[in-house]
Amino acid sequence: MSRSARPVTVLSIIRDCLDALLHPSARYDALTRARHRAFMAPRLLGSLAAFAAFPIYLAMRGAPSAIEVAAFAWLIAPILLSWFLSRTGRYEGAHVLSSLALAGLIMAVAVTTGGIESFAAVWLVVVPLEAALSASRRVAAFASVLALSCAALLILSGHLDWLPLDQANAAERGVFTAFGVASATLYAAGLAFGAESLARTSVALLSREEERYRLLARNMSDVISRHQRNGAVQFISPAVEAMLGLPGAQLTGHGLFDRVHVADRPAYLTALSDAARGDVRSVEFRLRREIGSSERGRVDFIWVEMRCRPLDQDLGRDLTCEPEVVAVMRDITDRKMQEQALDQARSAAEAADAAKTRFLATMSHELRTPLNAIIGFSEMIAQEQALMLGPAQRKEYAELINDSGQHLLSVVNGILDMSKMESGKFEISPEPFAPRAALLHCCNLLALKARENGIDLITDAPQDLPVMTGDPRAFKQIVLNLVSNAIKFTERGGQVTVAATVSPSHLFLRISDTGVGIAPDDLKRIGAPFFQAGKTYQRRHEGTGLGLSIVKSLVALHLGELTIQSKLGEGTAVTIKLPLICAPLQGRQSESKIATLMPPPRHDVLDQPALVKKSA
Numbered sequence: 001m002s003r004s005a006r007p008v009t010v011l012s013i014i015r016d017c018l019d020a021l022l023h024p025s026a027r028y029d030a031l032t033r034a035r036h037r038a039f040m041a042p043r044l045l046g047s048l049a050a051f052a053a054f055p056i057y058l059a060m061r062g063a064p065s066a067i068e069v070a071a072f073a074w075l076i077a078p079i080l081l082s083w084f085l086s087r088t089g090r091y092e093g094a095h096v097l098s099s100l101a102l103a104g105l106i107m108a109v110a111v112t113t114g115g116i117e118s119f120a121a122v123w124l125v126v127v128p129l130e131a132a133l134s135a136s137r138r139v140a141a142f143a144s145v146l147a148l149s150c151a152a153l154l155i156l157s158g159h160l161d162w163l164p165l166d167q168a169n170a171a172e173r174g175v176f177t178a179f180g181v182a183s184a185t186l187y188a189a190g191l192a193f194g195a196e197s198l199a200r201t202s203v204a205l206l207s208r209e210e211e212r213y214r215l216l217a218r219n220m221s222d223v224i225s226r227h228q229r230n231g232a233v234q235f236i237s238p239a240v241e242a243m244l245g246l247p248g249a250q251l252t253g254h255g256l257f258d259r260v261h262v263a264d265r266p267a268y269l270t271a272l273s274d275a276a277r278g279d280v281r282s283v284e285f286r287l288r289r290e291i292g293s294s295e296r297g298r299v300d301f302i303w304v305e306m307r308c309r310p311l312d313q314d315l316g317r318d319l320t321c322e323p324e325v326v327a328v329m330r331d332i333t334d335r336k337m338q339e340q341a342l343d344q345a346r347s348a349a350e351a352a353d354a355a356k357t358r359f360l361a362t363m364s365h366e367l368r369t370p371l372n373a374i375i376g377f378s379e380m381i382a383q384e385q386a387l388m389l390g391p392a393q394r395k396e397y398a399e400l401i402n403d404s405g406q407h408l409l410s411v412v413n414g415i416l417d418m419s420k421m422e423s424g425k426f427e428i429s430p431e432p433f434a435p436r437a438a439l440l441h442c443c444n445l446l447a448l449k450a451r452e453n454g455i456d457l458i459t460d461a462p463q464d465l466p467v468m469t470g471d472p473r474a475f476k477q478i479v480l481n482l483v484s485n486a487i488k489f490t491e492r493g494g495q496v497t498v499a500a501t502v503s504p505s506h507l508f509l510r511i512s513d514t515g516v517g518i519a520p521d522d523l524k525r526i527g528a529p530f531f532q533a534g535k536t537y538q539r540r541h542e543g544t545g546l547g548l549s550i551v552k553s554l555v556a557l558h559l560g561e562l563t564i565q566s567k568l569g570e571g572t573a574v575t576i577k578l579p580l581i582c583a584p585l586q587g588r589q590s591e592s593k594i595a596t597l598m599p600p601p602r603h604d605v606l607d608q609p610a611l612v613k614k615s616a
Helices: 008-023 030-061 066-074 077-088 091-112 122-131 137-159 170-219 240-245 264-278 334-383 391-423 433-452 473-490 547-557 587-597
Strands: 223-228 233-236 281-289 300-310 324-331 432-433 456-460 469-470 495-504 506-513 561-567 569-581
Touching: 008 030, 030 066, 030 077, 030 091, 030 170, 030 547, 066 091, 077 091, 091 122, 091 137, 122 137, 122 170, 223 240, 240 281, 240 300, 240 324, 264 281, 264 300, 264 561, 264 587, 300 334, 324 495, 432 433, 433 456, 433 473, 433 495, 469 473, 469 569, 473 495, 473 506, 473 547, 473 569
Parallel strands: 456 495
Antiparallel strands: 223 233, 223 324, 281 300, 300 324, 432 469, 495 506, 506 569, 561 569
């Protein structure tokens, strides 16, 4: 026999035989199976024992009377009751029939042996005790009324002399009385042991179920809670501590409600109220999470999805009690963040599509204007004999063609430089140079443009500016872009100031103007490639929107910093902070530095209108 095999005993054989007789509805629930088994076992064994004792009784008693034969024949009733329960599975009905059969047997014996004074009358006490095993108040009440009715009938029959005379003498009555009391006591003891066995089975099953649910409640990530209709928490599973960082005891009552975000509280209470009325509801809301001691002062909310439904009411429960709700809560913060990321990506894609159209329109204008000039004036020069062009006109047309070509080249170079910078392939060549001379040279180049626009260009460059190490070409490009932007967006009569100061380790350039300024919303997006401030239909200045973006990238390559201060209608001030000795990062580190100092490559900033006041 294997180790796992159960040893064969008389009890195991009896249990297996009883299990084979069980109704199919009682085979899958341990407590129901134990109750059915406890009902059938004593009746079958008692009937078999009575039939086995019948021959002994005949040997001692002699020829039995009709009543005695009927009483022994009545012992077949428990077998029929067991067969009834085995076939129908109606446990309460079987107990009712058992009470009737037992009461009938007791009455049959008591009527012939002295009525209420009979040894069998004491068995009437056993009738409600036996019915108590049914665990049904209705069956126990019926059995109690039945026993009392039988007792009252015996008393009434004896008082009216309806009972036959008892032929037994005093000694026989004493023996029978002793037998009745002893047998009733033994049967009651058997019922007590059966009740204790059922109670032990019930406790064991309940403990097993509690352990199973406790295991689920402690190890599942979802939080299970029980609420009143007003949201008060009566029970909440231990998983809430991992979710909110608080023990469940602090969340009972209105502790959980107090942690719901104020804006989400109406939805939270509405869902619980609807569930209490019998509906199944799902709601999403924010819960305040407990912050660690190192992060005190910061409010942290998580998104939670709660599914709530009405709690099943027990059949015997008072219907006037307030309905309750059971809810399951789940942390959906990650899902919410993914949804927000998808929404942002969708918005970015839509903005990119619109930006593509605006960018193509702007670049089409920036490229076609000089190309039209080049083609038109070159055709006029080619037809100089038909048009009778003089030397002065040919020279003027050639200069116009050259200017258009230079402008076209600058646009293309700007786009190529920007592409290199964004890909991290643009490199600078540091070398010592005098920043004051480079600054004055750039201002001199733009002085004529400033005078033509009626703008006062002021340069403040101290004589003692030290020599710095950097890329002089990139330095000049930074200054030219910023100063030309300041001149472009400053009205006639305004002023542009270029100032330089030095600290022990950095050079500071400040280019300020009294121009149109930048709107606060546009100021956040300044420096993004192809972004220009204002609306497309409000543009008064040409440009691709690459100037300030190139400046930011060049400053980043020098490991410097760029800050912009502006107020709409009052002007703009751009401050550049460059190290006196530049040691640029190489390779991927350089690309990472640019990505850190530049705005993220968002398509939604590819807006073509004039580069928020600062556009090349």
